Amino acid sequence: MKADNLLNSNFVRWMAADEGPETDIVVSSRIRLARNLDLIPFPHLLNQERGKKCLQELQSAWKKSDNKDLKEMDLFTFDQLTSLERQMLVEKHLISPNHAESDESFRGVLANADGSLVIMINEEDHLRIQCFLPGLQLEECYRRAQKIDDDLEKNLNFAFDDTRGYLTSCPTNVGTGMRASVMLHLPAIVFSGQTNHIFHNIGQLGMAVRGIYGEGTEMVGNFFQLSNQITMGQSEEDIINNLNTITTQVVEQERLIREKLAEEMKYQLEDRVGRAYGILSSARVLNSNEAMSLLSDVRLGVDMGILAKIKPYALNELVVAIRPAHLQKKTGKEMDAFHRDVKRAEVIQERLAITRG
């Protein structure tokens, strides 16, 4: 299968930091559209038998479609994937942690080889069409996701109501059914101690700030996910415009503080970046939080031109490659926390050595 890549390599499309705009701060953009079949119970009420029928209906619509993007996708049902493999999809940010918990045959993903298009099947809704791209590219993500939506809709009867819009399992998604989000790397804002203040203001504007693995996850490595909360009373374009505007402002703020740091704290900044690089290139045991925080410092150094030889996409890859499931897949066996820490240090050094050329 083409999409086997998603399990065998670390790289997925959103990591291509040389491709999108603002990738020094906006790591990636995502659009997610929730769609359901009319009158068929939402996934949380599906049993094996009805779930199977639901999957068959979705599958046949997919096979009938002549959309190029859909044709290039592969279907993985969760009985075919090990829990480790499902976890790898979570670590790549392609599916939610909740979705990965299931091993049922009527749940799964439809995905293309570079992981830019991933449809979650029977997660919280029957379909969650997602497009992921590097940098700030929400419009392009929406264009691609909505094309898939249009094509699937030719053969599926989506639940839609004149006033309520697209009907979803949870009333927080009804209306557009759309969640737009950006993943941001904000070390300077965090350093300045202004995080709470900024995030509070963003919250007032109908947006949410979360850790990188979505709802209920902690913030690590100065990465944040910004997304819209409201799905009614605003069109898809409005939602994307709002998120774009806010993101641009946060990006400007981050750049401003970075410039100030470069001017006023040049030595401290270079020292921090240098130390982080030093530890990463010679430590033998690295736990996840320490590695994430050092990688964040190195990334800042790379984005600010202090460390010139490391490629930003390699850092994107590393953030995923050092997660537990990826480490264990690479080693080919289950490992306890200590052995993962050892492997983590090894993987980082390998990757840094490769990119230094």
Added chain:
Amino acid sequence: MNCDECKKRPATVHFTQVYNGKMVETHLCQQCYVQKGGIIFDVAKQLSLPNLLGSFFVSNYNLQDMKSLSSTTACPNCGMKLGDISNTGRLGCSRCYTAFERELEPTLRRVHGDSRHVGKIPARGGEKVMVKKKIEGLKYQLQKAIAVEDYEKAAEIRDEIKETEKQLD
């Protein structure tokens, strides 16, 4: 500080009781506290999204209403009851949106600040919706034309509305 009971695990539950005017402080670990019949308040769980959403649904009713509603009203398609929805914060199927329309309205307003969809309309089956939206838009323009006393334009728009309405039959 270690637990007063097992003396091994760190104490995480602390409370002060008054016996006959004498204050007694107790420090227990979670396990010993539960063994002694204590109740753990799982705040994170109590305040989880489904629970909070669920409480929105029922807060529009008083207790008497609730009892009669949860026993009688069920979605004719999937059988979900209002009680189930308020427990999980999830609806059962697309039909639930009409079955519980009245209960949903204030919830949607609270969550989104609005309860109307203004975005994308699916092409298939959405033709009627598009016609309806077009008529709504025309009616709005008609009002505006009347407001500025442009009766010529108002007449034009009125004719267009009539023409468009034919598409709905």
